[in-house]
Amino acid sequence: MSTGEAEVGRQAWLRTVAADVARLDRSSSAERAADILRRSITEGALPPGAQLSEVELTEVLEVSRNTLREAFRLLTHEGLLVYKLHRGVFVPELDENDVVDLYRLRRVLEVDVIRGLIDRDPELPADRLEPLQDDVEAAEAAARADRWPAVGTANMRFHQHLIGLADSARMDAMTGRLLAELRLLFHVIAAPRELHEPYIARNRGLFELLEARKYDQAAADLHQYLIDSEQGILGAFRTR
Amino acid sequence: MSTGEAEVGRQAWLRTVAADVARLDRSSSAERAADILRRSITEGALPPGAQLSEVELTEVLEVSRNTLREAFRLLTHEGLLVYKLHRGVFVPELDENDVVDLYRLRRVLEVDVIRGLIDRDPELPADRLEPLQDDVEAAEAAARADRWPAVGTANMRFHQHLIGLADSARMDAMTGRLLAELRLLFHVIAAPRELHEPYIARNRGLFELLEARKYDQAAADLHQYLIDSEQGILGAFRTR
DNA sequence: AGAGTAGAGATTGTTCAACAATCCTGCAAG
DNA sequence: CTTGCAGGATTGTTGAACAATCTCTACTCT
Numbered sequence: 001m002s003t004g005e006a007e008v009g010r011q012a013w014l015r016t017v018a019a020d021v022a023r024l025d026r027s028s029s030a031e032r033a034a035d036i037l038r039r040s041i042t043e044g045a046l047p048p049g050a051q052l053s054e055v056e057l058t059e060v061l062e063v064s065r066n067t068l069r070e071a072f073r074l075l076t077h078e079g080l081l082v083y084k085l086h087r088g089v090f091v092p093e094l095d096e097n098d099v100v101d102l103y104r105l106r107r108v109l110e111v112d113v114i115r116g117l118i119d120r121d122p123e124l125p126a127d128r129l130e131p132l133q134d135d136v137e138a139a140e141a142a143a144r145a146d147r148w149p150a151v152g153t154a155n156m157r158f159h160q161h162l163i164g165l166a167d168s169a170r171m172d173a174m175t176g177r178l179l180a181e182l183r184l185l186f187h188v189i190a191a192p193r194e195l196h197e198p199y200i201a202r203n204r205g206l207f208e209l210l211e212a213r214k215y216d217q218a219a220a221d222l223h224q225y226l227i228d229s230e231q232g233i234l235g236a237f238r239t240r
Numbered sequence: 241m242s243t244g245e246a247e248v249g250r251q252a253w254l255r256t257v258a259a260d261v262a263r264l265d266r267s268s269s270a271e272r273a274a275d276i277l278r279r280s281i282t283e284g285a286l287p288p289g290a291q292l293s294e295v296e297l298t299e300v301l302e303v304s305r306n307t308l309r310e311a312f313r314l315l316t317h318e319g320l321l322v323y324k325l326h327r328g329v330f331v332p333e334l335d336e337n338d339v340v341d342l343y344r345l346r347r348v349l350e351v352d353v354i355r356g357l358i359d360r361d362p363e364l365p366a367d368r369l370e371p372l373q374d375d376v377e378a379a380e381a382a383a384r385a386d387r388w389p390a391v392g393t394a395n396m397r398f399h400q401h402l403i404g405l406a407d408s409a410r411m412d413a414m415t416g417r418l419l420a421e422l423r424l425l426f427h428v429i430a431a432p433r434e435l436h437e438p439y440i441a442r443n444r445g446l447f448e449l450l451e452a453r454k455y456d457q458a459a460a461d462l463h464q465y466l467i468d469s470e471q472g473i474l475g476a477f478r479t480r
Numbered sequence: 481a482g483a484g485t486a487g488a489g490a491t492t493g494t495t496c497a498a499c500a501a502t503c504c505t506g507c508a509a510g
Numbered sequence: 511c512t513t514g515c516a517g518g519a520t521t522g523t524t525g526a527a528c529a530a531t532c533t534c535t536a537c538t539c540t
Contacts, residue, residue: 028325029494054521064495066306069522070313077317085268086502086521101408108352116344168341174414269523294492304524309493326492326531485538493530501522510513 030070033061037071041080041091042180043149044187048093052081079181094185096237102178102185103230107223109175110159113166114210114219121213124165131161132207139200148192155196156183158203189236199229270310273301277311281320281331282420283389284427288333292321319421334425336477342418342425343470347463349415350399353406354450354459361453364405371401372447379440388432395436396423398443429476439469 037057040046052072058065072089075081082092117124139154156179163175189195202225209218277297280286292312298305312329315321322332357364379394396419403415429435442465449458 065521066496067494069310073310073313073317077313087504088521101410104356104406104408105410105414108348112348166344168344170341170345170418174345178410305492306525307523327533328492481540483538483540486536488535489533491530491532493528495528496526497524499522499524501520503518503520505518506516508513508515510511 029063029067030074033063033068033071034074036061037075038078038080038180041075042183046091047187048091048184050091052089052091054088079177080184092181092184094181096234098181099185099230099233099237102182103226105174105178106159107226109171109178110162110226111219111223113163113171114215114222116166117210118215121215128165129207129211131164132158132210135161136200136204136207139196139203143197143200148196151196151200152183152186152192155199155203158207162206185233185237188240189233190240191236195232195236198232199225269303269307270314273303273308273311274314276301277315278318278320278420281315282423286331287427288331288424290331292329292331294328319417320424332421332424334421336474338421339425339470339473339477342422343466345414345418346399347466349411349418350402350466351459351463353403353411354455354462356406357450358455361455368405369447369451371404372398372450375401376440376444376447379436379443383437383440388436391436391440392423392426392432395439395443398447402446425473425477428480429473430480431476435472435476438472439465 037046037052046052054065054068058068061068061071063071072081072083076083076089079092081089083089135154135158139151139158142148142150142154160172160175160179163171186192186195202221206218206221206225209215209221277286277292286292294305294308298308301308301311303311312321312323316323316329319332321329323329375394375398379391379398382388382390382394400412400415400419403411426432426435442461446458446461446465449455449461
């Protein structure tokens with residue numbers, strides 16, 4: 001028995017180390033530059049519609065033009081930048097059609113993940129829900145501190161971790177893209193509190209339903225949740 | 241009235257022209273190089289596991305190393321190549337887990353597209369189904385000529401056009417990726433006829449159900465279709 | 481013989497400078 | 511008000527160079 005447990009512990013340790021190594025390995029100059037730009041975009045320092053000048057950014061980021069262009073490509077395929085041939089790269093300006101498109105995909109993927117849990121409930125260890133709990137509590141703490149952008153970040157992570165329950169690398173990647181694009185939309189909305197506040201409690205409710213293994217109920221709630229969220233963003237869009 | 245119709249005609253014309261312009265604009269050296277590599281990979285000239293040497297390909301494709309690397313980045317984010325830092329780019333070797341992952345997403349997306357048609361049936365012009373009919377007939381013709389890889393291509397296009405009915409740019413992009421990865425799998429399977437033949441008739445059946453607006457039935461059929469296809473590939477995988 | 485190691489050679493990562501191709505701006509002409 | 515045309519600025523692409531890392535071979539030591 002003890003060797004079995006030790007083996008399990010060792011496996012878990014190997015996974016975390018492998019993740020760390022991958023994180024270090026990842027550090028090519030292009031990806032570091034992309035990290036910085038990604039933060040600037042998702043935090044709103046680079047507003048939608050802004051053009052990113054090559055010469056300007058090579059000086060700020062201290063990388064060559066070629067490396068910077070590799071960073072641009074990375075972000076382009078995350079949906080955070082768009083290339084216009086011979087004109088440069090821009091932060092995309094999403095419109096109401098994009099909101100509808102993004103939410104359609106979110107609904108399909110996230111609801112399917114939860115429905116998928118019904119079949120494989122037994123093999124799902126209880127601690128798989130821990131990241132979700134952490135995100136819920138982080139959002140609640142940030143709300144108490146009046147830090148609404150942080151609330152938005154925690155809510156995003158909640159949904160990313162929710163998708164993570166499916167153990168699908170491709171769903172994780174797609175969701176990363178979708179949520180990144182969604183953040184683009186947040187910055188054209190003036191009121192971050194009204195935007196994020198209602199979903200703190202709903203995330204907790206969702207988490208508790210999952211904990212209680214009431215997957216059908218959770219799926220139905222999440223479906224309505226995403227419809228409401230979509231309507232909220234569309235409404236803010238029209239009145240801006 | 242007549243001005244209204246002329247306006248509609250003008251709009252349609254503008255759309256087709258815009259599409260043509262986009263197609264011409266696409267011609268950067270990096271994307272042309274990516275096109276050639278994409279064909280080589282999806283047609284199997286570059287088998288899974290193969291490494292792509294930079295110096296070698298700069299000579300063949302007649303582009304500089306920097307431009308070639310941009311092409312690599314493009315294909316990396318389509319899932320057709322993987323980067324290993326300081327070791328180069330490789331054609332990925334997918335395994336059975338990837339098959340399960342890919343088919344899970346295909347099922348979710350494609351079935352949802354058809355279910356989505358139920359609500360918006362009235363606004364769906366009949367000619368939207370034409371591309372699907374063309375693909376079905378192309379597959380049948382290729383089968384008669386014993387050109388099984390061409391059958392596979394036509395089948396792929398059928399599913400891409402199926403997703404296209406949703407008018408979702410992001411679903412189109414995701415599907416493009418998923419199907420490209422799927423082609424990677426086809427090349428490790430020896431018997432292309434056994435792989436593709438069963439689905440010629442099933443695609444036609446699906447098309448006829450859509451034409452008859454029996455969307456519920458079509459969704460159910462497609463679901464089972466994709467399960468069977470997944471099992472076929474998994475079976476071929478295990479016996480190879 | 482086998483395990484470990486040092487170093488040479490090859491490949492990738494990144495930079496730089498230059499030139500070609502394209503786009504944008506402003507202005508003049510019709 | 512539109513059209514056509516500089517010219518200046520920006521992007522697209524190239525080639526060479528050097529640094530960083532990996533791979534493979536040959537060697538040493540036990």
